[in-house]
Amino acid sequence: MSSPGKPSVVVVGGGFAGIGCAKALAEHDDAVTLLDRNNYHQFQPLLYQVATAELATVDIARPLRGIFRRHPTVDVKHLAVTDVDPATRTVTAADGRRTPGHRTGLDNNSVPPDHRRSRRRMRTLAGAGSV
């Protein structure tokens, strides 16, 4: 449980940065809501091994809820975020659900606009599996 009166933080994205951020906040008993469009964390450096069939997708994906099993102040939600409104301090998901928080951390990585299609595919489990 988080301490009463402590600020709540919404972290968008359960990549390396989002997980690190949520864990660091949880060490201080801060209430964290971690939102990710996938319910798993993918270990991207091993995507090439999935693409070449050396590893299966399950070998490089870990359920986000499992990662935070020992962090009761972190609430993991499987949501794709479409909007962040700093004025109302609210994050909105594709299904319309709104998550309020005193603060918001964004870790949804970004794909440079000039990324070619083949390289973009190497950023996801589904993409690597289809190469």
Ligand SMILES: Cc1cc2nc3c(=O)[nH]c(=O)nc-3n(C[C@H](O)[C@H](O)[C@H](O)COP(=O)(O)OP(=O)(O)OC[C@H]3O[C@@H](n4cnc5c(N)ncnc54)[C@H](O)[C@@H]3O)c2cc1C
């Ligand atoms: C094929 C490949 C090989 C790599 N090899 C190496 C390496 O050897 N060494 C190295 O240091 N780095 C490597 N990298 C880079 C490294 O993986 C990235 O720098 C790192 O993953 C970035 O971490 P991140 O937390 O910023 O973003 P990510 O790990 O990309 O995490 C972003 C998270 O945000 C979520 N997300 C995105 N948009 C939304 C949304 N709208 N709503 C909700 N959730 C969302 C995603 O599902 C994801 O979980 C590699 C990358 C790739 C693609």
